[in-house]
Amino acid sequence: MDYMTLLQLLDSTVRLATPLLLACLAGLYSERAGIFDIGLEGKMLAAAFFSAAFAYTTGSVWIGLLAGIAASLILSAVHGLASITFRGNQLISGVAINFLAAGMTVLVAQNWFKQGGRTPSLIGGARFEPITLPFAEALKDVPVLGPLYYELISGHSILVYIAFALVPLTWWVLFRTRFGLRLRAVGENPAAVDTAGVSVIGLRFAAVAICGVLCGIAGAYLATALQAGFVKDMTAGRGFIALAALIFAKWRPWHALGACLLFGLLQAIALRYQNIDLGGIVIPVQVMDALPYILTVVILAGFVGKAIPPRAGGEPYVKER
Amino acid sequence: MDKMPQWADVVLIPLISLLLAAILSALVILAIGENPWAAFKLMVEGALMRSAGWGYTLYYATNFIFTGLAVAVAFHARLFNIGGEGQAMLGGLGVALACLYVPWPHWSLAILGASVGAALFGALWALIPAYLQAKRGSHIVITTIMFNFIAAALLNYVLVNILRPVGAMDPATAKFPEATHLPTFRDMFSTADNIMFRGAPANVTFFLALAACLVVWVLIWRTRLGYELRAFGHSESAAQYAGISPVKITVIAMLISGALAGMMSVNTTMGESERLILNSTEGAGFIGIAVALMGRSHPFGVLLAALLFGFLYQGGAELALWTTIPRELIVVIQALVILFTGALDNMVRMPLEKLFLAMRKGDA
Numbered sequence: 001m002d003y004m005t006l007l008q009l010l011d012s013t014v015r016l017a018t019p020l021l022l023a024c025l026a027g028l029y030s031e032r033a034g035i036f037d038i039g040l041e042g043k044m045l046a047a048a049f050f051s052a053a054f055a056y057t058t059g060s061v062w063i064g065l066l067a068g069i070a071a072s073l074i075l076s077a078v079h080g081l082a083s084i085t086f087r088g089n090q091l092i093s094g095v096a097i098n099f100l101a102a103g104m105t106v107l108v109a110q111n112w113f114k115q116g117g118r119t120p121s122l123i124g125g126a127r128f129e130p131i132t133l134p135f136a137e138a139l140k141d142v143p144v145l146g147p148l149y150y151e152l153i154s155g156h157s158i159l160v161y162i163a164f165a166l167v168p169l170t171w172w173v174l175f176r177t178r179f180g181l182r183l184r185a186v187g188e189n190p191a192a193v194d195t196a197g198v199s200v201i202g203l204r205f206a207a208v209a210i211c212g213v214l215c216g217i218a219g220a221y222l223a224t225a226l227q228a229g230f231v232k233d234m235t236a237g238r239g240f241i242a243l244a245a246l247i248f249a250k251w252r253p254w255h256a257l258g259a260c261l262l263f264g265l266l267q268a269i270a271l272r273y274q275n276i277d278l279g280g281i282v283i284p285v286q287v288m289d290a291l292p293y294i295l296t297v298v299i300l301a302g303f304v305g306k307a308i309p310p311r312a313g314g315e316p317y318v319k320e321r
Numbered sequence: 322m323d324k325m326p327q328w329a330d331v332v333l334i335p336l337i338s339l340l341l342a343a344i345l346s347a348l349v350i351l352a353i354g355e356n357p358w359a360a361f362k363l364m365v366e367g368a369l370m371r372s373a374g375w376g377y378t379l380y381y382a383t384n385f386i387f388t389g390l391a392v393a394v395a396f397h398a399r400l401f402n403i404g405g406e407g408q409a410m411l412g413g414l415g416v417a418l419a420c421l422y423v424p425w426p427h428w429s430l431a432i433l434g435a436s437v438g439a440a441l442f443g444a445l446w447a448l449i450p451a452y453l454q455a456k457r458g459s460h461i462v463i464t465t466i467m468f469n470f471i472a473a474a475l476l477n478y479v480l481v482n483i484l485r486p487v488g489a490m491d492p493a494t495a496k497f498p499e500a501t502h503l504p505t506f507r508d509m510f511s512t513a514d515n516i517m518f519r520g521a522p523a524n525v526t527f528f529l530a531l532a533a534c535l536v537v538w539v540l541i542w543r544t545r546l547g548y549e550l551r552a553f554g555h556s557e558s559a560a561q562y563a564g565i566s567p568v569k570i571t572v573i574a575m576l577i578s579g580a581l582a583g584m585m586s587v588n589t590t591m592g593e594s595e596r597l598i599l600n601s602t603e604g605a606g607f608i609g610i611a612v613a614l615m616g617r618s619h620p621f622g623v624l625l626a627a628l629l630f631g632f633l634y635q636g637g638a639e640l641a642l643w644t645t646i647p648r649e650l651i652v653v654i655q656a657l658v659i660l661f662t663g664a665l666d667n668m669v670r671m672p673l674e675k676l677f678l679a680m681r682k683g684d685a
Contacts, residue, residue, distance in 0.1 A: 038466065082664035086671075091401055091462050093664035095610060096656050103652030104349075110647045111353040117647065240466055247463065284482065290474035293467040297449075300459035300467075309460070 003144075007151040009268055014156065015226060016271075017264025018163045019044065019218045023242035024249070024256045025163075025170050026214035032174065032251060033207030034187035034312040036090045039079055039097035040215055041239025047072040047219025049105040052119040052230035053112060055126040061224050064126065068223075069216030075101065076212030084204050087316030098239075106232050119223075119230040128157035128225035157225040159217060166214070170253040183207055187310035190317040200317045218242075244296035251310065263292045325677035331622075335615055335662060337669050342657035349653055355646055363643060364636025374635060376506050376521020381605075382631030383523070383588045386530040388609025389627050390537050391582035393618040397541055398574035399554040404450060404465025405582040406606030407472030408443040412583025413590045414476060415442030417484065417597035420497040431501040435591050436529065436584055443583015444576040446472060451575030455568040461575075469606075480599055494597040503592045524592035533581065534620040540577075541620075550574055582606060604652075611655050614663040630655070 023040045030037040047068035055064025075097050082093040106117035113119055133154035140150045174180035182203055186193045190200045222238075223230045241263050248262075249255035270288035277283075347357035368374045388405045395402035402408075415438030425431035450464035480492040489495075503525050506518040541547040553560040553570040561567055589601045608630055615629070616622025637651035661669070 038462070078660070082660065086665055086667040088664035088667055089401075090664075091403075092610070092614070092659060095403065095607070096660035096664055099607070099652050099656035099659065103649040103654075103656055106647055106649040107349065107353060107653060110645070110649075117649070237470060240470065243463070244467065284478055286474040286478040286481075289477075290471045293470045293474075297453070297459070297464055297467050297471075300457075300464055301453050302457050302459070 004147065004151075007147055009265075009272060011152050011155075012268040012271065013261060013265045014152065014160060015264075016267045017260045018156075018160045019222050019226065019238055020242045020245055020263055021163045021257060021260040022159075022166070022214050022218035022221065023239055024245045024260050025166055025253065026211040026218065027243055027246045028170065028174075028249075028251060028253060028256060029183070029207045029214070030211035031246065031313055032187045032310055033183050033204050034190060034310055034315065034317075035079075035083055035204055035208055035211075036094065036314045037079065037208075037211060038091055038094035038240075038243060039075065039101075040211075040242055041235050041237070042094075042098035042101035043072040043075045043212060043215035044219040044222065044239050045098075045105055045233070045235045046075055046101040047216040048223035048234055049109060049119070049219075049230045051216075051220035052122060052223035053109070055122055055224050056119050056229070059124070059126055061122075061126055061128055064224055065217070065220045068220035069213050072216035072219060073209065073212040076208050076215075080205050080208040083316065084201055084208070087318065090314055090316075102233065105230070109230065109232075117232040122224060122228045126224070127228055128159055128221070130155045130157055131161075157221070159221045159225055162217065163221075164257075167253050167257045174253065179206075184310075187312055190312050194317070194319065200319075204317075215239075241292050244292050247296055247309075248299050250308070266291050324674040329673060329677065331617055331619075334666070334669050334673065335617065335622075337673075338661035338666070339615070339658065341669070342654065342661050345657050346650070346654045350646065350650070353646065355644055360640055360644065360646060363639055364632070367639025367642075368632045368635040372510075372517045373519050373521045374639075376518035376523040377635040377638070378523075378628070378631040379506070379527050380521065380523040380588070380593065380631070381634040382627045383527045383530045383592075384585050384605040385608050385612045385627035385630045386534060386624060387581050387585035387588070388606050389612030389616060389623040390533055390609075390620060391578045391580075391585075391606075392609045392613035393616065393620070393623055394537060394541070394550075394581065395574055395578040396613055396618045397547075397554050398550045398570055399557075400454070400571065400574055400578075401462050402447065402465055402575060402578045402582075403462050403610065404447065404468050404472075404579075404606070405585075405609045406602055406604065407465070407469035408446045408579040408582035409585045409602045409606045410472045410476050411446040412439035412443040413586035413597050413601050414479065415439045415583060416586045416590045417494050417497075420501045420591060421484075421494060425498075425500050428501060428503055432503060432525065432529070432587065432591065435501070435587050439583040439586045440580035441583075443586075444580040446583070447575040447579025448572070451572045451579075454575075455571040477599065480597065484597070492599050497591065497595050501591060502595060505592075522593040524588070526588040526592045529584070529587065531624070533584070534624050537581075538620040546573065582609065608655060611659045611662070615658060 023044055027037055027040050050071035051064040051068030054067035055061045079093050079097055082088040083090040109117045109119060136150045136154035139146045174184060182193060182198055186200055186203045194200050222234060245256060245259035245263055248259040266288050270285055350357040350360050368378045391405050392402055416435045419435045419438035420431065423434055425434060446468060450461050450468055453459040453464055454461040484494045485492055486495040506521060506523040510517045549565045549570055553565055557567060585605060590597050594601060612623055612626040612630055615626035633651050633654055637648050640646045640650060641648040
C-alpha cells in the first residue's frame with residue numbers, strides 16, 4: 001500500500017466516521033443524563049429523510065438540515081415523554097422509535113415523491129459541498145505533509161468539521177461547566193440533584209433534546225453530504241454502531257472520537273477491499289462487518305477494562321421514593 | 322391493595338392502547354390521502370375472507386407466536402431479549418443443517434429433528450449474552466443487539482462461502498430433499514373437489530406453535546422452574562434469598578427464549594422456502610417484542626396478539642397490492658403498538674388507576 005492509497009483510506013475513514021461520531025456524541029449526552037437511547041438509529045433515519053426531502057424541495061441544504069433536526073427532535077420528544085414524563089421503559093421506547101422512523105420515512109417518501117420510498121437525487125445547493133481549506137492547493141506539492149493536508153484534512157463538508165469540533169466542545173460542556181456537572185450528576189444520582197433544588201426532569205429533557213439535535217445533524221450528513229438523497233433504511237445499523245462506539249469509549253468524549261474513527265476505518269476497509277488476503281489467510285468481508293459488534297461485546301464482557309454505564313441509566317426518577 | 326381489578330389490567334389497558342394505536346394509524350392513512358375505513362375493509366377482505374388469506378395470516382402468525390413466546394419467557398425473568406432476530410437466523414442454520422445432512426425417511430421425523438436443530442442453535446446464540454449478563458453484568462439488551470448483527474454477518478458468510486451449491490448465484494443453500502417437505506394447509510384440508518388454502522404457505526408448523534404455547538403456559542405457571550423464573554423477575558433479591566441462583570435462572574430463561582425464537586425458522590425455512598435464504602426472518606424477531614407486550618407475556622395473549630399481527634401483515638400486503646399504501650404501513654402500526662403498550666403504558670394506566678380508585682371510594 002503506497003502513501004496515496006493510505007491517505008485515501010483515511011480520508012474515507014473520516015467521512016464514514018462522521019455520522020458515527022455525531023450519533024455517538026448524541027448518545028453520550030443522553031446516557032450521561034441517565035436516559036438510555038437505542039433510538040439513535042431511528043432519529044438519524046428520520047432526519048436523513050426529512051433533510052433530503054426539504055433540501056430537494058427548497059433547493060437549500062440549510063433548510064434541509066433544519067428540517068432534519070426538527071424531525072429528530074420530534075422523535076426525541078416522544079422518547080422524553082415516554083421515558084421521563086410517563087416513566088416508561090426507555091429501551092422499549094427506543095425500539096418503537098426505530099420502527100416508527102423505518103416505517104414513516106418510506107411511507108412519506110412514497111407519498112411525496114412516488115419513487116419507491118426514496119427522494120430524488122440532490123444536486124447543487126441541495127447538498128453540502130466539500131470545502132477546500134486555505135492554502136490546500138498551494139501546499140499540495142509539499143512532500144508528505146502537502147498531500148496529507150490536501151487529501152485528508154481539506155476537502156470535507158462543513159458538517160465533518162462541526163462533528164470534530166463537537167468533541168472538545170462536548171468535553172468542555174460536560175466536564176468544565178455547571179450544566180455539565182449537573183447533567184452527569186443526574187445520570188449518577190438524580191436524588192442528589194433533586195435535593196439540591198435542580199429539576200431532574202428539566203435536565204433530562206435538555207439532554208434528550210441535545211441528543212435529538214446531534215442525531216438530526218448526523219442524519220442530514222448521511223443524506224445530503226455523504227450521499228445525494230435518501231434511500232430506504234440508509235442508516236444501515238449506524239445508530240447501533242454509534243451505540244457500540246459509546247460503550248467502547250466508556251461514555252467519554254475523546255475516547256468516543258477514537259472509537260468512531262476505529263469503526264469508521266473498519267467500514268472504509270470493508271468498502272475498499274472485499275476479502276483481505278494476509279499472506280495465505282483470507283479475512284472475509286463479513287468479519288469486518290461484524291468486528292465493531294464483536295469488539296463491543298468483548299468490551300462489555302469486561303475482558304479489556306470494564307465499561308461501567310452511568311449508575312442511574314435506564315431508571316425513571318420518582319420523586320417520592 | 323390492588324389499584325384496579327385484574328380484568329382492567331389484562332384486558333382494558335391493552336385494548337385502550339390498541340385503540341390509540343389504531344386511531345393514529347388511521348390518521349396516518351388519512352394523511353397520505355387514502356380512506357382508513359376502506360383500507361381496513363380491504364385488509365379484512367384480503368386476510369380473513371378467503372381461505373388463502375387465512376393461509377397467509379396463519380403462516381405469519383406462526384412466526385410471531387414463536388418470537389412472541391421467546392420475548393415473553395425472557396420478560397417473566399425481567400430480561401429483555403431483543404435478539405430474537407439473530408437467534409431465529411441461527412435457528413434457520415440449524416434447520417438447514419438438519420434437513421440437508423440427515424437422510425430423513427419421513428417429514429414427521431424431519432420436523433422433530435429440524436425443531437431440535439433450530440432450538441439448539443437458537444439457544445446457543447442466546448447463551449453467550451445470557452452468560453455475560455449473569456456472570457459479568459454486561460447489559461443483555463446491548464449484547465443481544467450486537468449479536469443480531471454478528472448473526473447476520475455469520476449467516477452471510479456461511480451462505481456465501483460454505484453452504485451455497487457450486488455454480489449457484491444467490492446466497493442460499495440447496496433445496497431441501499423431498500422427504501423433509503412439510504404438508505401445507507392445502508395438503509391437509511383440501512378435498513378432491515374443494516381446494517382450500519390455495520397457494521398459501523401455512524403449514525403443519527402452526528400446530529407446533531400452538532403446542533409451544535401450551536408448553537410455555539405449563540412451564541411458567543405449573544412448574545418449579547417457572548415459579549423460580551417469575552420470582553426472579555419480580556424481585557431478584559427475594560429470589561436469591563429463597564435460594565434461587567440468579568446465574569442459573571438468567572441462563573435458563575435465555576436458553577428457552579433463544580430456543581423458541583430459533584424454532585420460528587422451522588416455519589419459514591422448512592415450511593415455506595424449503596431452503597435457507599439470507600433474509601428468512603424478515604424482522605419477525607422484532608415483531609415478537611410487540612406481540613409479547615400486547616399479549617401481556619401470557620401464552621394465550623401472545624397467541625391472540627400473534628394472530629392480530631398475522632392479520633396486519635397479510636392485510637398490509639393486500640393494501641400494498643391494491644392501493645398506494647406501501648407495506649411499511651405495517652411497520653408504523655407495529656411501532657405504535659410497541660409505543661403504546663410498552664413505553665407509554667403509564668399514560669393509559671395512570672388515569673385509569675385514578676378512575677378506579679375514585680369509583681371504589683364512591684362504593685365505600
